[in-house]
Amino acid sequence: MDIQISNLLLSLGIDSAKPNHLSDLGEAKDGLRLYMGSYHFVGELLAGLSADTQEWNDANTTAIGNFTFTMNHKLSFVDEAMPKPILQLDFETKIPWVLTDKPE
Structure with a gap:
């Protein structure tokens, strides 16, 4: 996770190492591992659009690096x-598998 994302999460009072949910969805077609997860924090959405997992699009998402x-x-x-x-910040990322042992 790059420093820009870590700083964003920190500004919201979120510990980036402690998502409330994290799923490994396996290898994507490009060979990277697909992960989805979420964080909770206290606050209200004052502007902009929210979404559920099925509604992600350019109007209600933002990309920072590979997240x-x-x-x-x-x-x-x-x-x-x-x-x-409570607000829920969902994320998705693709990252390479770096361990010697391959996942099952």
Whole structure:
């Protein structure tokens, strides 16, 4: 993750090492691994569009490096103790597999 993304997450009070959800979706056609995940943080969306996982498009996403982000209006995996209001920042990224052992 590049410094620009780390700084963005930090500005929102998000620890980039602790997504509330992370899925490895396997190898994409280009040979990179596809990952999707999300972070929760306290706040409100004052402007712009939100989306759910099926609605991603150029109007409601932003790309930074090899990551694409969107605000999701359908919350998932929320800790009940988390203060309200809650926003969900979803992401998708493709990154190379760097370990010697290949995934099964």
